[in-house]
Amino acid sequence: MSPQAKKYTDKQEQIATFANALGHPVRVAILELLASQSCCYHGDLSEELPIANSTLSQHLKVLKDAGLIQGEINPPKTKYCINRQNYAVASVLFASFFKDSLATEFTKDGVVLCE
Numbered sequence: 001m002s003p004q005a006k007k008y009t010d011k012q013e014q015i016a017t018f019a020n021a022l023g024h025p026v027r028v029a030i031l032e033l034l035a036s037q038s039c040c041y042h043g044d045l046s047e048e049l050p051i052a053n054s055t056l057s058q059h060l061k062v063l064k065d066a067g068l069i070q071g072e073i074n075p076p077k078t079k080y081c082i083n084r085q086n087y088a089v090a091s092v093l094f095a096s097f098f099k100d101s102l103a104t105e106f107t108k109d110g111v112v113l114c115e
Helices: 010-021 025-035 042-048 053-066 084-102
Strands: 069-074 077-082
Touching: 010 053, 010 084, 025 042, 025 053, 025 069, 025 077, 042 053, 042 077, 053 069
Parallel strands: none
Antiparallel strands: 069 077
């Protein structure tokens, strides 16, 4: 296979991007906070989470780069909210991924039947 040939589907890459963004408890906590309200300022998040501002900024960047949140800069504050469109995409992708995985047939001992 040539180095430029694509190895993974767009769906696999998108799931991996979202999964990576969800791969730290702080980022999950950030998403839970943002999902419970219409928006939140960086300072409010730093008061809620027991981490340094610089660490919070790094986690917010990962979530923003993955497209799960969006930010609006109004100096000197930055306001964040859930990117509802991408959140819906992630929800559908994960639901489909897990549903398809559960459709796999198992033996009575719980071993995957492979051919």
